[in-house]
Amino acid sequence: MKVLTYENIIVGGGLAGISAAIELLDNHKKVLIIERDIEENFGGLAKKSFGGILFSGTPQQQKAGIKDSPQLLYEDWMRYGAFTETESLGAQWAKFYSEHSISIIYNWLVSKKVDFLPVVNWPERGMDVKGNSVPRWHITWGTGYDLSHKVTNYLLHHPKKELLEIKFRHKVQSIIIENKKAVGVEVLNVLTNEKFSMTSENIIIASGGIMGGDLKLVKSHWHPNLSTPPDSLLNGSHKYADGAIHLDLEKKGIPSTHLNKQWHYAAGIPAPHPEEGKFKDGLSLVPARSAIWVDATGKRFTPPLVAYTDTSYFVEHILKTKEQYSWSIMNWKIAIKELAVSGSDYMTAFRNRDKLRLIKDVLFGNKALVSRLIEESDCFIVADTLDDLVKKMNQQDQNNIVDLEILKKDLKAYDDEIDRGKKYFNDEQLRRLVNFRLYRGDKIRTSKFQKILDPKAGPLIAVKQYILSRKSLGGIPTNLNSQVIDKNGDVISGLYAVGESAGFGGGGIHGDRSLEGTFLGSCILTGRVAGAHIAGTTL
The missing domain is CATH 3.90.700.10 (Succinate dehydrogenase/fumarate reductase flavoprotein, catalytic domain)
Known part of the structure; x- marks a missing residue:
């Protein structure tokens, strides 16, 4: 089998993977992105989203007289997500997001020419449990399509773009781990069926969650509070969000956590124009x-x-x-x-x-x-x-x-x-x-x-x-450096997980439910953190 060598490999070309790649390029590091989808879909599910992101302390909030703070956001997050352990990995990531939503996420997007509507929205106020105390949901002017386009465009025209390589229509089938260190990946060329290995100093998993594919993992990890999975369940996630990497890592002593915590929407209809190859495509x-x-x-x-x-x-x-x-x-x-x-x-x-x-x-x-x-x-x-x-x-x-x-x-x-x-x-x-x-x-x-x-x-x-189905609230456990942690609590050297792969951080940043708008935000947050840690810098 052919073996290729790279410095840093990112598995997945969604918003989390792209954010990590930009951070690495900013620090003059070589990057290979392995993307299973076609080039036209580069940017992942963010490209099709409404583009709403949760921030605390924005100019839009201040101009509207909305009194918010990182502490208030954190308190809302803990209560709504029903966290019982404030020192859990997920809770630590929630606090980190609350404290850095402006410095690491908002300011970074604005620097990429992403802008937001002046009116801040107020979803998830809560029914029997109080949710957002104030409006925090900022809609991207241009939706997720514009956000994805601008971030992707920045990556492709980066001053250090010669350090970037992207392989489309390639699927990572397995992560190679030796003595608690990630050393490479096994890859399939989807077009030619050629299999080969790649070695790398660092691997960042950004391949999405378990809420798409054929929905089998969604149903097999169904939460007991939600009765039985409906036969009519629609797929609102990515067609390649099939949890294949999660299953691969579980065999190697790195089980995902909280996979039964899932974010579904209540008002789905079958997609009038279903995506080719997507099982039970739905529109929210x-x-x-x-x-x-x-x-x-x-x-x-x-x-x-x-x-x-x-x-x-x-x-x-x-x-x-x-x-x-x-x-x-x-x-x-x-x-x-x-x-x-x-x-x-x-x-x-x-x-x-x-x-x-x-x-x-x-x-x-x-x-x-x-x-x-x-x-x-x-x-x-x-x-x-x-x-x-x-x-x-x-x-x-x-x-x-x-x-x-x-x-x-x-x-x-x-x-x-x-x-x-x-x-x-x-x-x-x-x-x-x-x-x-x-x-x-x-x-x-x-x-x-x-x-x-x-x-x-x-x-x-x-x-x-x-x-x-929409988002995985659970995933691969990670510390605050986005480094993957095994079942014994040990760091797997050279292995990182970001975005939905990591349950958007720590294997469960949201707890039981989301305040909404934290999905795109945490993709950027965890991706940037991983890239910065590999580069030896701080955000």
Whole structure:
């Protein structure tokens, strides 16, 4: 077998791997990136994301009068993630992120010409556990597509680009470890099926998590609190995020931790344009807050699910139902005001940095997006009356299980409460909507207590939503240098793991759930830390 020698090998060309590569080039180190995908997809899943990142202490927050601090962020993180051990590797990484989100992540992105919208968003406030105390979710102007493009462009045109080599359509099948030191990798050329070995002083694993592929690892590590894995589970992760490297390392005494901690979304639909070769490709919606969420029979969830509030809570309660999927009921007026897609392909005004179009969408509604979703997806049901809507909903299920009378009763009760006036609101969803609209960033995209059955706001829209896999909250354990740690707690010399491969840091930086926006941020954080440690510098 042919053997090639390199100085530093990075396994994976996503945001974490690219961040590590830039750090190494900045320090005049030679780098080989081995990427399984085609060149067109260089940049990974970040390229298709909405591009939201969590920061604490940004100029955007300060200008808006948002009083935040690293300590407040850390306290929110520990509570929401349900950490019980503040000295665990994951908790240490969470503290490190909280303290350095500006210096290591925000400032670095700004230096690459990445910019953010002035309005800071406020997801994950929490249902039964308090989440973000203040708005922290910063949307990249241009979405993840622009962020990925600018960071990738910086890498490819780096002043030391002669030190960089990239091998596309190559798959790392195994990490070679001898006497607790990583010495190389075994590689397959996907196009020619040629196998060969590469030796290297340092290897950085940046190959993603376990939430993609054929979803087998997702289901085999299913959390017991989430009932059973649904047959309808959609794939919202990368098609090559199959956990192959995790399984390889486990055989060598380096087991991953917390793989049953997984970040799923509650409002997935089958992708209208599925990616070639991707199993059960799904699209993640950002559902409307003013929509009424009901189970497969048409019964409203109690307490009501209010979109954008607590992702894990939603997933857990939907999966407790027999059919394990849900519907959100709204009308045209609500949909064009509030509905969005968690991805760059559909959010064209954001992706294309079209200010006039964005202002128009905010003021008059994103009619083009809703029309496109209705046209492209069978999960969007439209009708002028509730009777016709339910008939169409039931056509999607042979058992005709949506109960018109139950749904009508719940919707009428909700609308009647709106008619009585805001000072008499006692419905939990309406109380939360009142609170949301107190903050400018939420008010501009939340309807003013819109009734569902209002004939002037029609037609009615029902969206059939499935659980969609997204991110691994667990992974390869690492210390604060991004060095891999084996089952005995010993450092594997020359081996690093970054991004989702490492559970975004320490094998579990998020704990049980995320404050949202910490995924892209921790890819940059862990990648830069690994590169700096190899180069012998500090950030």
